[in-house]
Amino acid sequence: METSEDNPKDTNVKSTIDAVTGLVTAIPIYNDAIQPAAKEIGKSLATVTKTINIALLPISALVWGYEKISEFVQNKVSEKLKYIPEENIITPDPSIVGPALEALRYAGNSEVLSELYANLIANSMDKETIKKAHPGFVEIIKNMTADEGLILKVFIPNIYKPIMDVKLKLKTGTGGEHNLVNNYSLIGEEAGCKYPDLTPKYIDNLCRLGLLHMPAGRHLVELNAYDNLIKTEEYEKFKVQHETEHTGITEIKKYIELTELGTQFKEACVIDKGK
Numbered sequence: 001m002e003t004s005e006d007n008p009k010d011t012n013v014k015s016t017i018d019a020v021t022g023l024v025t026a027i028p029i030y031n032d033a034i035q036p037a038a039k040e041i042g043k044s045l046a047t048v049t050k051t052i053n054i055a056l057l058p059i060s061a062l063v064w065g066y067e068k069i070s071e072f073v074q075n076k077v078s079e080k081l082k083y084i085p086e087e088n089i090i091t092p093d094p095s096i097v098g099p100a101l102e103a104l105r106y107a108g109n110s111e112v113l114s115e116l117y118a119n120l121i122a123n124s125m126d127k128e129t130i131k132k133a134h135p136g137f138v139e140i141i142k143n144m145t146a147d148e149g150l151i152l153k154v155f156i157p158n159i160y161k162p163i164m165d166v167k168l169k170l171k172t173g174t175g176g177e178h179n180l181v182n183n184y185s186l187i188g189e190e191a192g193c194k195y196p197d198l199t200p201k202y203i204d205n206l207c208r209l210g211l212l213h214m215p216a217g218r219h220l221v222e223l224n225a226y227d228n229l230i231k232t233e234e235y236e237k238f239k240v241q242h243e244t245e246h247t248g249i250t251e252i253k254k255y256i257e258l259t260e261l262g263t264q265f266k267e268a269c270v271i272d273k274g275k
Contacts, residue, residue, distance in 0.1 A: 053206040058247050064108040072108060072118070080122035080274035092133075099138040101103055112146040116269040123268050132268040140209050140265065147193040148202045152211065152262075152270045154191045160257035161187055162225050163203070163214065166235070169250045177250070180238060183214075185256070186228060203256065211262035219253035226253055 023052065024148040027242075064072075081089060100117050120141075124133035163185040168178040183203045188196030204214040220226070229235065230251070239249050258266060 111150040150191040
């Protein structure tokens with residue numbers, strides 16, 4: 001039977017993973033035994049109202065402690081590094097891994113978000129990809145929902161997607177316009193979002209984070225690029241509800257693409273390093 005003594009690479013990877021796991025002990029994980037003041041605050045808050053206490057009770061089971069984070073590093077991160085040559089495995093930058101491990105306390109139960117953190121940590125431990133791993137990416141993930149993480153996966157094979165604003169247009173008088181829907185697209189459905197109807201808001205947030213961008217005044221010129229959008233059931237409802245003798249439906253065609261930062265984030269966090 002082959003042991004770690006027989007396989008220097010396994011020993012190297014294990015020692016590096018153990019070093020990362022050791023960072024967990026430096027993170028201020030909530031613990032009743034070592035933080036009595038916080039415990040007392042928790043008790044006093046619980047006395048304010050039983051309703052609040054009951055509502056928050058399930059959250060306590062979702063917040064990860066030391067053991068869960070250590071298990072995550074030992075299993076998930078190790079799996080992503082199994083094909084990396086021994087000489088490429090390095091001790092990661094604490095400014096990346098430390099905040100990432102801390103953030104896992106609250107995001108670990110989200111498969112999508114924890115996967116982003118796992119890829120980031122693994123890339124920060126590979127000397128060939130460490131330059132892609134940026135400390136700011138931890139804060140970006142912390143400001144994302146799981147649905148937004150799924151949306152970014154849509155951009156792995158494609159650098160842009162068709163999108164448009166749907167407007168109500170007056171046929172008489174000054175011919176003014178009124179917004180019905182901004183950032184209308186099929187991206188949420190394609191990504192498998194839990195709440196696809198919130199896709200316009202997700203896109204706004206991803207643009208705010210600097211990952212996506214919609215060039216002003218530009219649209220796709222490919223034939224039939226927007227056909228799937230204007231043939232949807234939802235778009236037909238717009239027409240039924242708003243097309244009258246005096247009003248009609250019009251579109252402002254646009255497209256959305258990854259920024260340079262978004263491309264780097266995709267390479268460091270979104271693309272599965274283990275495959």
